[in-house]
Amino acid sequence: MTESSSNPTRANAAPLTASYPELVGKVVVVTGAARGMGAVFVEELARRGVHAVGGDIDGDGMAALADKINSGAAEGAGRVLARRTDVTDPDDHDALLAAGLEEFGRVDHWVNNAGVFPQAGFTDIPPDQVTATYQVNVNGVVYGGQTAARHLRRHGGGAIVNMASVAGVRVRVTRAAYNSSKAAVRHLTSCMAVELGPDDIRVNAIAPGFVDTEMTRWVREDPAALDRALSTVPLRRVGAPVEVFGALQFLLSDSARYITGAVLPVDGGSQHV
Numbered sequence: 001m002t003e004s005s006s007n008p009t010r011a012n013a014a015p016l017t018a019s020y021p022e023l024v025g026k027v028v029v030v031t032g033a034a035r036g037m038g039a040v041f042v043e044e045l046a047r048r049g050v051h052a053v054g055g056d057i058d059g060d061g062m063a064a065l066a067d068k069i070n071s072g073a074a075e076g077a078g079r080v081l082a083r084r085t086d087v088t089d090p091d092d093h094d095a096l097l098a099a100g101l102e103e104f105g106r107v108d109h110w111v112n113n114a115g116v117f118p119q120a121g122f123t124d125i126p127p128d129q130v131t132a133t134y135q136v137n138v139n140g141v142v143y144g145g146q147t148a149a150r151h152l153r154r155h156g157g158g159a160i161v162n163m164a165s166v167a168g169v170r171v172r173v174t175r176a177a178y179n180s181s182k183a184a185v186r187h188l189t190s191c192m193a194v195e196l197g198p199d200d201i202r203v204n205a206i207a208p209g210f211v212d213t214e215m216t217r218w219v220r221e222d223p224a225a226l227d228r229a230l231s232t233v234p235l236r237r238v239g240a241p242v243e244v245f246g247a248l249q250f251l252l253s254d255s256a257r258y259i260t261g262a263v264l265p266v267d268g269g270s271q272h273v
């Protein structure tokens with residue numbers, strides 16, 4: 001029995017060995033990168049010699065993470081540039097791109113990862129929750145995608161990856177605003193893939209299931225909620241952010257060069273339950 005299967009609340013965060021040499025020296029923008037999956041993405045990219053531009057509304061947290069990664073970096077590692085970024089503001093995306101271009105001279109790929117996960121029974125959802133959720137989870141992807149696409153068009157192509165969720169296809173009760181926002185991300189991914197394909201810009205999404213981050217900590221700490229959540233995971237354990245990174249680096253790599261408009265589930269099988 002593996003450690004993760006003996007304790008389903010403990011994700012299998014063992015390092016992944018796969019890396020893609022063609023990504024070394026490339027520059028990837030990641031939004032929502034101060035913590036959670038985004039933080040693991042920039043750290044794992046840098047470890048593999050890929051530069052990352054991390055944008056987060058928590059500017060101090062983003063800066064602290066970049067300092068930590070850069071100061072402990074091995075020879076040949078990529079560097080992480082931090083910028084305070086609010087994904088609901090289109091100008092912030094432009095500023096994030098400009099910062100990456102100024103620092104590294106290029107931006108090759110873009111990851112729309114920032115998201116919020118509010119809770120309320122359907123009839124109790126306050127109007128500002130709907131607005132805030134859609135602004136971050138949907139508008140943030142539109143604005144980030146626009147900035148990325150305008151640049152990548154000039155750059156000769158590249159990859160965009162949007163963060164969807166299993167909640168975009170399976171109902172998670174008391175999460176209607178979130179679920180529907182992630183359904184929108186799935187369809188946006190199709191729209192973007194079709195319009196941007198002729199410019200050699202590939203647009204894909206990752207649909208994580210139940211992943212071990214701050215966003216889901218309350219579930220792991222509530223035994224009844226945890227039981228319910230794990231009953232919808234055929235692999236019967238929580239996922240680790242690094243397991244989502246495995247899908248991300250594949251989608252950014254040349255191995256995925258004929259893949260666009262795909263939504264790749266990384267969910268232990270949850271989409272089927």
Ligand SMILES: NC(=O)c1ccc[n+]([C@@H]2O[C@H](COP(=O)([O-])OP(=O)(O)OC[C@H]3O[C@@H](n4cnc5c(N)ncnc54)[C@H](O)[C@@H]3O)[C@@H](O)[C@H]2O)c1
Pocket residue numbers: 031032033034035036037038055056057058085086087088113114115116117136163164165166207208209210211212213214215216
């Ligand atoms: N954790 C899961 O189980 C899970 C499952 C499916 C999908 N997702 C999605 O994956 C993505 C990352 O989730 P996570 O679990 O790492 O979340 P997290 O809450 O740990 O981190 C989200 C990050 O986004 C940042 N952010 C929030 N609003 C922002 C804004 N307006 N502008 C810029 N940054 C902002 C936060 O400061 C934070 O650093 C999200 O889109 C989330 O919806 C997560």
